Amino acid sequence: MKLEELGEFGFIDRLSGRVRKGPGVVLGIGDDAAILAPAVEQVTLATADMLVEGVHFDLALSDPHTLGRKSLAVNLSDLAAMGAHPRHALLSLAIPPTLPVEFLDDFTRGFLSLAGEFNVTLVGGDTCASKGGLVISVTALGEQHPDMVVRRSTACSGDLVLVTGSLGDSSLGLELLMQGFRSGRAVERHLDPLPRVEAGIRLAEAGLATSMIDVSDGLLADLTHILDLSGVGARLDLARLPFSEECRHHASAAGRDPFALPLAGGEDYELLFTALPEREAEVRSALAACGVPVTVIGEITAVGGLSLTDPGGKPYHPERLGYNHFGAIRDA
Structure with missing residues (x-):
């Protein structure tokens, strides 16, 4: 019709x-x-x-x-x-x-x-x-x-930086779709993402998250929003970054940087948040109760800026931070 x-x-x-x-x-x-x-x-x-x-x-x-x-x-x-x-x-x-x-x-x-x-x-x-x-x-x-209510502007020096789930699958899913694939975990995560509603409510109502944002434009771009609004910096350890074996495998097969999609791909719709170190066990317990995995990936620093360390302990310099509609890609 x-x-x-x-x-x-x-x-x-x-x-x-x-x-x-x-x-x-x-x-x-x-x-x-x-x-x-x-x-x-x-x-x-x-x-x-x-x-x-x-x-x-x-x-x-x-x-x-x-x-x-x-x-x-x-x-x-x-x-x-x-x-x-x-x-x-x-x-x-x-x-x-x-x-x-x-x-x-x-x-x-x-x-x-x-x-x-x-x-x-x-x-x-x-x-x-x-x-x-x-x-x-x-x-x-x-x-x-x-x-x-949890805001972006309330992270403090010494807070842990944590993220739910895994990163990079949605961007990988888009790449696979463009290559002709129509099924698989990564494709499903791109086409039909599941918002972390219960996880966000649990973190907020227990007073566990000191700041929070969802990962829509890319982990680095979205973390930068928290840092800018809170007036702090952050150190991230890329050895802790949670991404799927499928994402790792495709990066290896293509001979490209395995951290590119998890850090800057976007549309993962995971929760990126900060929390006091002494409440890490409470965070894990609260999220385990709703079946959501969580990973500590770094910490908030008093000095502004974002520093990344690769698994070998060397400084890592990303090519981009994430997606920006009017600038296409935000440079690092």
């Missing part, structure tokens, strides 16, 4: 019929604005991300269901990085006229499937025609007690 046959309001009705009404929703889709009732003694955290065809995704490499899931996941990852409970989302789409309704059905099913996993309610958005490619804009809203 063509979208022009269904029409804008027909599409909205088709979507709203699949949306459940969640807690805190006084009025959802259908009016000029949603009405939301915040929980007692909570602040609202809001985040927004755009995904643009040809910049963030290629429809030749992405299926609509996982694209729908990823569109929400990247926003939930931002909420996770501040320790928030995700609650609501708004979805806006600029749609090319050639995109079939069946694509949009699969896309919204994917979006709503991830929303259901994290108890997120879709409460509104917008649609319009696009003369170019598909544009996806998502706003996610979360809640947390104001004293428990």
Whole structure:
């Protein structure tokens, strides 16, 4: 079916019929604005991300269901990085006229499937025609007690630097997709990332993370945000860097730097955070309770700047820090 046959309001009705009404929703889709009732003694955290065809995704490499899931996941990852409970989302789409309704059905099913996993309610958005490619804009809203929200700007000298999970798989997955592969762990991590929502909440509510950010633009680029806002520096030991055997194998087979993708690849959506050394055991226990591995990769220093040491103990100088939309690649 063509979208022009269904029409804008027909599409909205088709979507709203699949949306459940969640807690805190006084009025959802259908009016000029949603009405939301915040929980007692909570602040609202809001985040927004755009995904643009040809910049963030290629429809030749992405299926609509996982694209729908990823569109929400990247926003939930931002909420996770501040320790928030995700609650609501708004979805806006600029749609090319050639995109079939069946694509949009699969896309919204994917979006709503991830929303259901994290108890997120879709409460509104917008649609319009696009003369170019598909544009996806998502706003996610979360809640947390104001004293428990974790910021980027509160790392202190002596803190440990830690990261959840493993790094570099998403960038490897993109490379494999471009080479014709359509399955495998790395490909799945690129197309269908899982935000570390429970891990972020546990770290925040136990007061374990002194600062936190999600790894979206690359470990080094995102760590630099923490350092700049906190007015501190950091030392990283690359021998401790967690990356998969698959990532290591592909780097070795290609004869390239094994640290390039884990340090600067981006879109891993892991949590990068700092914590007091004396609370490391509590951090490990809290994250083990939700099945999330964590690795200490360095420490915060009083002197500004970022220094890296390779496994042989020598200084390491990366070619790049990560992705920057308006500078393409941020130089080290």
